[in-house]
């Protein structure tokens with residue numbers, strides 16, 4: 001059976017199961033979501049109004065036996081940036097959607113009766129849309145339990161917590177992982193879009209799917225073996241990530257002076273040793289947690305972990321560098337366990353680690369909280385944000401708006417989206433990615449840190465301007481293509497350094513669909529995705545004047561490197577000449 | 579001119595196992611990072627060098643160290 005497009009209209013609570021249009025056929029993941037948004041959504045529409053849509057699409061290789069292929073893409077117009085958004089995530093959703101033959105799930109409209117929230121359940125031939133008043137006002141783990149009870153332990157679940165219901169700009173859409181923990185469609189306030197459509201949760205039937213078929217099964221197997229080997233033999237994906245998680249980055253970024261601290265006043269943190277990946281791994285070992293955990297079934301890297309407290313009781317999982325940086329270095333909490341408790345709460349509420357953490361950093365400057373006061377941060381999230389009090393709304397409105405409300409100048413956002421854990425002044429290639437990506441400040445869009453700091457794919461001096469625009473462009477094109485395959489971002493490390501990795505990835509796509517893509521085709525695909533997204537943004541009003549860092553970075557030097565942002569507008573705009 | 583230099587050495591990730599986090603050691607004048615690596619005896623077969631930094635700037639193994647510098651030694655690490 002050919003894949004289908006499942007289209008749900010919330011305005012009249014109806015659905016259609018449609019044939020896949022020919023020109024969407026070869027697309028998956030980000031390539032498909034950005035194409036649909038560009039074709040069907042008015043760039044000038046209000047992101048929380050009836051004319052915005054949400055598109056979920058598994059990657060081209062999702063559902064196959066290919067390692068690390070379980071990422072699902074979500075496309076929409078972001079209420080945070082006002083531009084196009086693609087956000088991808090692990091969990092079990094992508095694989096199950098692909099096996100059920102769901103090429104894309106498109107959700108449009110807003111219910112007339114907005115007094116309740118709905119649950120959408122997708123089976124092969126049917127879409128059920130049902131009011132769930134009993135889930136309104138509940139958070140993610142409650143919804144997860146309710147869905148597991150209603151269906152079974154395997155059912156794929158996406159859900160929003162209270163902040164998503166209240167359409168807060170820090171809200172995510174959370175996705176169930178194989179162990180019943182959560183991962184997040186993060187950034188851009190995508191939870192608010194789901195909240196605006198009055199959707200509490202989406203489930204997909206995991207009992208009646210068929211395994212995906214391969215045009216050339218033997219060839220697929222062969223390529224898949226080479227690909228898996230490349231992931232396992234690479235020192236980063238094979239050794240570093242499983243042993244220390246992404247948090248291994250704290251020390252190296254700190255050492256290079258690129259770890260934003262004290263709301264982007266400094267590039268190094270006094271807390272680095274207390275919160276670093278090495279300390280975390282020691283704690284995990286002592287407390288009988290586990291340093292390895294995959295966010296989806298086929299992950300052979302397993303960068304996630306189980307983190308326990310001092311008494312060996314479970315605290316959190318999916319405890320990432322970005323979270324630990326935001327609350328540890330930038331907001332100043334020196335106790336890793338306290339950050340872990342906030343992490344667990346934030347997974348339950350469904351709020352974004354970067355957006356929320358950076359907002360707390362700005363909140364210090366606003367005089368709303370003391371630097372490093374983790375107890376108070378926890379309390380604000382639990383009592384104010386979760387209940388939508390005026391203070392909760394101020395935090396939930398994200399860093400850019402908080403800065404405006406309090407008349408602050410040091411507000412680290414690009415296109416109103418918070419800057420992640422790498423200082424643009426001290427890691428200039430990454431800065432170019434922040435300002436040029438259509439997503440707003442997003443580190444995954446083109447991870448120049450790899451070449452600026454980690455010596456992956458060669459080395460370009462992070463403090464010099466030379467070569468950064470080209471580096472970021474190449475990485476962004478490659479990332480757009482990889483985001484279409486369903487692969488996790490960390491295949492980038494073997495892909496940058498192992499010449500066997502990318503050809504094997506392309507061979508798998510070809511063997512799955514019986515096509516003949518070349519490396520050039522894949523590059524063109526990535527370039528076209530970027531251009532499509534850029535065009536949407538320009539029509540939405542995000543012109544080149546928004547491809548800029550916050551101005552304070554142009555006149556405030558950053559210790560300890562004393563770096564400054566010194567790109568001219570012309571140098572930045574050169575990015576789009578391809 | 580003294581014929582010894584003092585260098586602060588920081589080790590990270592797997593390099594810390596059975597070694598140290600931070601140490602101050604003396605070397606002959608004009609010693610390079612290579613000399614320091616020989617002295618510490620890291621398991622470079624298992625964990626090849628990823629990044630070397632002196633005072634926060636990327637350098638190569640043949641870099642000649644000076645008195646008072648901070649040398650940071652990382653195996654291949656990554657994340658995102």
Ligand code: SF4
Nearest residue numbers: 294295299301303488
């Ligand atoms: S490496 Fe990490 S992010 Fe990637 S698929 Fe595995 S657990 Fe998920």
